[in-house]
Amino acid sequence: MTLLTETATERPATLLDDYRRVRRFSERLAETLSPEDATLQSMTSASPTKWHLAHTTWFFETFLLRESIDYAPFDPVFQTLFNSYYNTVGVPYPRDKRGLLSRPSLEMTLDYRRSVDEHVERLLSADDLSDEQRRVMVLGLHHEQQHQELIVTDIKHALAHNPLDPIYREGAFRLGVAPKLEWLERDGGVRPIGHDGEGFGFDCEGPRHDALLRPHRLATRPVSCGEYLEFMKDRGYETPQLWLSDGWHAVQTEGWRAPLYWRDEGDGEWTAFTAAGRQTIDPAAPVCHVSYFEADAYARWAGARLPLEEELETATESLPMEGDFADTLIDAGWALHPQPLAAAERGLAQPFGAVWEWTASPFTAYPGYRPPDGALGEYNGKFMCNQFVLRGGSVATPSGHLRATYRNFFPATARWQFSGVRLAR
Structure with a gap:
């Protein structure tokens, strides 16, 4: 669409x-x-x-x-x-x-x-x-x-609150792979980011401006459910040194022990509630429904960090806008759930339409930003506080909606969006 x-x-x-x-x-x-x-x-x-x-x-x-x-x-x-x-x-x-x-x-x-x-x-x-x-x-x-x-x-x-595990929309689950996670070397330097005014862009995507990037590495794919399970088995939710203070408070007060919708069935088996009903966790699929705090803690555990939004934007700006989007999944008969890669890919895999990727960047105004005049000026500007930027879209995003400059944003505790993790170093 x-x-x-x-x-x-x-x-x-x-x-x-x-x-x-x-x-x-x-x-x-x-x-x-x-x-x-x-x-x-x-x-x-x-x-x-x-x-x-x-x-x-x-x-x-x-x-x-x-x-x-x-x-x-x-x-x-x-x-x-x-x-x-x-x-x-x-x-x-x-x-x-x-x-x-x-x-x-x-x-x-x-x-x-x-x-x-x-x-x-x-x-x-x-x-x-x-x-x-x-x-x-x-x-x-x-x-x-x-x-x-x-x-x-x-x-x-x-x-998901219904113990009958009702199905929102039927769909199949793709069998796939989670190839070995590798790292893409990215140069530093001064690079322009933000919407350039050609075509549509939300006000918060501009104005275009220069950003200083340090040399860095990006993971070739999002973190998988299997990798996140290893974090859980290694007592990730019980190790305060991995967590930001507010994140550790959320773990304690909310009782987080796994991503949202996951359930421990015993004997090491985990299931997750999906739009197509409850399913056994696929270790090859991208992990989703984790908060910023969980993404950050996982990154620390993995000896990495979350990417900055300018690192993801410059890495994806020349890539085709292809991926698993809501309408393409429905048309193909697939479930509205992050699907694993059908095969190993070269370069940056699943940059769009799998899971929203948390960044370490707070949602703030770009240099020179001014909200539009009138009522529509309330669209984005007044939310530039206590939120973090996510990039890339998800399986719930309709095709034709995204751009490499697109800035989604949510509070650090939000888990109900299809939010996942891509690592950086």
Whole structure:
């Protein structure tokens, strides 16, 4: 599902095609869920599928359609219910109470989407969008793709609380290999990083600027489940010297002894809850659902460190944007779960679309960064505190959404995303 429209000068027909494709994929991700499933909220950081479907619709209605003098909102109350954090356009409904919204129903939510879609498609077909409207449209499409990933991660977290181990979406698991981990030598020097303004990029990806890199080495592939099991067997979760202070506190208070969704079945056997049900751990698959603290502790145990975001960006900027993405996996019948390599690869393996790779870089503004004017200026800038950058995307990321400059970010304790580890030295 490649997102073709990347500039404000693309033909409206291309933008319309992209709009339809992105919107339909969100509904495809929800098609296996019951109305009860779609209302679940398992923690404050996650949201119900129904809310994601409505919020992404609210985005187009609020920032595009409400500017049209002939548009009447589908329901004025939705302006509050499905606002996430845009305080300049209203008072959002409390984030931790989204799971209490049994009304509107899933059926009405889908009606809301259809109604807004009709208006947006009519606007696109008229071929009279301003450059600013087109920029909002493209931002809205990438915003919806972000929520497509959240639909997968959030419903997985919710269903994992059910002792029946319910299946979100059927899929096969690829048999593969975890070739010997090797190191790629990378030169140091002053290198430009960040989005250059050509095509789409979120505001936090720029401006482009020079970064000083030290000579370093990057691991040829992400850390595997088998390697992480060795860390666990070596009492990694019981060795305070490996952990940052806040990380050790989290281990003690949260009782972490393994990645999220793993379960000790006894006699050395471990299973993990996946989107396709509970499965025996595949030692060749990339480890996922680990926090920054766990990734950092593992790196220390392995005699390495986490990479800096500029090291990953410069290593991947010339690589093709290929990998296991949500839509490609679904189309091929594979499970929405990190799959092992089908065969050993030369160079940097699985740089995109396997697991989000934690970096040692805090999520802060690049030199010269200024948030956009208006309500959309709340998109990224106000979250530049107490978060770490992740790179590369995951199996829950839709294709066409990523760039080498893409900066994802989460708190150091976050585990419900498909986050993994690539080592550096």
